[in-house]
Each structure stands twice: as C-alpha cells, then as structure tokens.
Amino acid sequence: MTRPKRFVIAGGGRVGLQAAENLTDRGHDVVLIEVDGERVEALSDAYLGPVIHGDATRASILRQADLAGADAIAALTDETETNMEICMTAHHLSPSIRTLARSEARSEEGRDEVVDATLIPTSLGGDHAADMLTGEGIRTLVFPTAELDIIEVTVTESAPVAGRRLEEVALPTGSLLISTADREALAGPGTMLEPSERYILAVESDVVDEVVKLFRG
Structure with missing residues (x-):
C-alpha cells in the first residue's frame, strides 16, 4: 500500500x-x-x-x-x-x-x-x-500558446473513454488526440483507449477540464 x-x-x-x-x-x-x-x-x-x-x-x-x-x-x-x-x-x-x-x-x-x-x-x-x-494521471508537456496545451493523460479504469475506440468517443471541439505516450504512431479512429495507458492530446485551454474528465473520470 x-x-x-x-x-x-x-x-x-x-x-x-x-x-x-x-x-x-x-x-x-x-x-x-x-x-x-x-x-x-x-x-x-x-x-x-x-x-x-x-x-x-x-x-x-x-x-x-x-x-x-x-x-x-x-x-x-x-x-x-x-x-x-x-x-x-x-x-x-x-x-x-x-x-x-x-x-x-x-x-x-x-x-x-x-x-x-x-x-x-x-x-x-x-x-x-x-x-x-x-x-x-496528467502532466502538461508543451505550452505552444496561451490558448493551447499539449498534455499527457493516463486513462483511469472508471473513465468514460476507457476500453473504447477513438471513433466511439465524442471529444469536445478544440481537442485532438495525437498519439499514445510511446509516440510510435499517430492516433486514428481505431485507436483503443486502454485503462492505465497514457495518451498525448492537443487541447485548447477552455476545454481542458472537459477532456481530462473524459480520460480521468
């Protein structure tokens, strides 16, 4: 413990x-x-x-x-x-x-x-x-502008997106899933959002809370 x-x-x-x-x-x-x-x-x-x-x-x-x-x-x-x-x-x-x-x-x-x-x-x-x-769970990697952040988020077991493909998730306008944390490939519609896995997103500041709630619960 x-x-x-x-x-x-x-x-x-x-x-x-x-x-x-x-x-x-x-x-x-x-x-x-x-x-x-x-x-x-x-x-x-x-x-x-x-x-x-x-x-x-x-x-x-x-x-x-x-x-x-x-x-x-x-x-x-x-x-x-x-x-x-x-x-x-x-x-x-x-x-x-x-x-x-x-x-x-x-x-x-x-x-x-x-x-x-x-x-x-x-x-x-x-x-x-x-x-x-x-x-x-979450850390900010880059601050390109005052309105846009690049963040890394870990999906929790209870998160709304856990176990779903990206195409099944309604990400808010102003957000984009870029890749998994290993950066091996860009995310696509079939990208699976697995619990305990980390993902990198570009997020406008006014929807950060909404995005994090989807990935963290």
Whole structure:
C-alpha cells in the first residue's frame, strides 16, 4: 500500500479547496494556509486538516506548516507573483521540497530552481493540481500558446473513454488526440483507449477540464 503523503496548500480559494478535498479523499494529509479570516473559518469547518491563518509568503507562517515534514507545497492563490514568492520562500526554508505554483505562464528563467511545476492555465482546477502533486494521471508537456496545451493523460479504469475506440468517443471541439505516450504512431479512429495507458492530446485551454474528465473520470 502506498504511504500517505503530506502536502501544504497555500491559498484556500476554489482551487486550493478542491485540491485539498481531492488529496484527503486519496488518503493524504493536508495543511492549508489562508490569509483571509472568513475563508479560514470556512476551511476549518470543512475538516480537511490543520488550517493556518496567515500570509504564506512569510517564512514565519511557512515554518508553522512544518515544510521539512511535507512532500510538496502547492501555491494556489489567484496571484501568479504571490505563488512564485511562496515557492521561493518555501525553497529557501526547505531546499528539497517539491513546489507547484498556479501561474498564468511558465516560470521565468531563474525561477526554475525553486518552482518544480506550474499549473497552467490558471483555469485548471484543484483536481489537476492534486494529480500534479501526487504525480498521478496528467502532466502538461508543451505550452505552444496561451490558448493551447499539449498534455499527457493516463486513462483511469472508471473513465468514460476507457476500453473504447477513438471513433466511439465524442471529444469536445478544440481537442485532438495525437498519439499514445510511446509516440510510435499517430492516433486514428481505431485507436483503443486502454485503462492505465497514457495518451498525448492537443487541447485548447477552455476545454481542458472537459477532456481530462473524459480520460480521468
């Protein structure tokens, strides 16, 4: 059995809450950090884990979250610069911790050392953040434009597309299955979408959630 992991989530808004719920549903431990007092009360009432009231860009607040005992930290506020600053502070306090930042663009040159992964576009939800934190199911390979991503997704057993041929699946407009993850051949109508197999797709940002739900359930 895989051991439970421990994650620190900075930002308790829609994405942060969704990520925390997803992670706890998988049996992992979560510590939330939120600067807004009203949100802190709401998060506490959700009983997902300890909630720290404070600014996660401050080292004193991050120390309360015990970064040394965490597998990763996700900075999921609505502000890209705030998220980058959180990751930089976390890296300074605990250089080995894995960091994820919600961002409008890839991390700038010079920040790659402190931001291991970025959640782009910011419209992606907390479920995708949870997948990225745990290393399960989905990763973005290329960001050709602000509106188009090339993603790699693993089909789950319960996914709507599992066990079906591509010609039997109604992919949303704005998405294209390119190939299986081994890149041996381009996908065609007869391509079988097998559970536990990985597939590469080109997806416009406004249909990413819809596509991932088809492949992940």
